[in-house]
Amino acid sequence: MSKMAVIFWSGTGNTEAMANAVAEGAKNAGAEVSLLPVSAVSAEEAAAYDVLALGCPAMGAEVLEESEFEPFFAALEGSLAGKPVALFGSYGWGDGQWMRDWEARTSAAGAVLKAQPLMVNETPDDDALSDCRALGAAAAV
Numbered sequence: 252m253s254k255m256a257v258i259f260w261s262g263t264g265n266t267e268a269m270a271n272a273v274a275e276g277a278k279n280a281g282a283e284v285s286l287l288p289v290s291a292v293s294a295e296e297a298a299a300y301d302v303l304a305l306g307c308p309a310m311g312a313e314v315l316e317e318s319e320f321e322p323f324f325a326a327l328e329g330s331l332a333g334k335p336v337a338l339f340g341s342y343g344w345g346d347g348q349w350m351r352d353w354e355a356r357t358s359a360a361g362a363v364l365k366a367q368p369l370m371v372n373e374t375p376d377d378d379a380l381s382d383c384r385a386l387g388a389a390a391a392v
């Protein structure tokens with residue numbers, strides 16, 4: 252059974268709702284899942300998991316949230332070579348540039364992207380939550 256961490260930052264709950272569904276999908280697919288706000292985990296602890304699902308909304312001007320998530324991810328980048336990773340997050344008025352940049356960084360770090368990064372506009376509806384569960388399942392195997 253793979254040990255997977257779903258690690259997220261969420262200001263208004265949208266990415267958190269996605270994270271809950273990602274974790275549910277991964278558990279249903281047989282993974283042992285830890286669901287963690289980014290404030291509760293260090294990069295070193297995150298790097299010890301077999302699989303990572305990382306969630307962060309578009310913040311600032313098309314960037315990762317800068318006070319907690321960006322420092323966490325910057326510290327993790329050096330440990331991502333060969334690591335299976337899935338990315339997800341909610342956004343508002345943008346066109347997804349934050350996710351394209353994040354995906355490029357993750358690939359450049361040598362991570363193995365387990366699925367297309369999943370972006371949801373604002374609050375996830377039922378279809379989006381089922382996409383989140385599918386992402387979790389894809390990451391878990």
Ligand SMILES: Cc1cc2nc3c(=O)[nH]c(=O)nc-3n(C[C@H](O)[C@H](O)[C@H](O)COP(=O)(O)O)c2cc1C
Pocket residue numbers: 260261262263264265266267308309310311312313314341342343344345346347372373374
């Ligand atoms: C300070 C701030 C900056 C934001 N910057 C962007 C942005 O650059 N592009 C975008 O598409 N949405 C942006 N948004 C919208 C959020 O990404 C969107 O509301 C998202 O659903 C928030 O997710 P959360 O509920 O997990 O915090 C921003 C929101 C806030 C509060």
